[in-house]
Amino acid sequence: MAGAPRDGEELLPFDPAEGDGPRVAFIGRVRSPWRPDGEHPKNIRKAREMGGAARIELDPAYAPGLKGLSAGQYVIVVYWMDRARRDLLVQNPRHVEAPRGTFSLRSPNRPNPIALSSVVITDLDLEAGRIGIDAIDCLDGTPLVDLKPWLETVDIPPA
């Protein structure tokens, strides 16, 4: 949460992490080839191009919740970007021309640093609570908060 804002950036006058909202439970970890000090992809499309195995590891208590999933199925991985800053409201990333609101960007920096990746299950071990997935762009060890089946009728907006 440190660091001075860049030109045109705006901060919240408070830290959203310090409120009285409900607590998120970390239910497992995302395993990926990406380390903070190494090369890592900007988005999931780049992660697919770069290759490298990725998987989800659920904490053992949550493993029974995987029953009904199968290889080949599309799922949305919901994770918590625990290195992001939560007070950045208007951002000035290098790839945009003028400062933009956080809610118009997919930046990890947001009041609730929740990220979504739509992926394919490549293999799974229900007993161990492990799911292989085709790719993911987050850092190794990122906390997992949910996993949902991706549904065409729900997850594609109307034409």
Added chain:
Amino acid sequence: MAGAPRDGEELLPFDPAEGDGPRVAFIGRVRSPWRPDGEHPKNIRKAREMGGAARIELDPAYAPGLKGLSAGQYVIVVYWMDRARRDLLVQNPRHVEAPRGTFSLRSPNRPNPIALSSVVITDLDLEAGRIGIDAIDCLDGTPLVDLKPWLETVDIPPA
């Protein structure tokens, strides 16, 4: 979080709400025609069929974060289903044949009751922090936790 599980359902041996994870910040509310004691849709497809205006109301502090969004754009509304139970790991909903793991269902009941709806912005008032959307299936007053642009290259899994 109350109520006995149905046949074949499994509960977590602890309450995920009672852990030491980070706190979610409620950044606004979803406004919808749906009340707990009235008719309400099972999913967003049904909500579209039933009609009825829906909108997002951001708390004033967060309104500057909308800069860069515009009418006609697709967004993912991320909200917190605050009436859900968080300890249900295997569920037996009426529409499935056998009990299924929570992570294979879009049920509101899950360790982190985060829901996603992919919608279209119909109009917006940046100053007031209000966004009209085509439809939504959650109850009126549901807490908002994030808003993200929907991106075809990110939010549709690979073929």
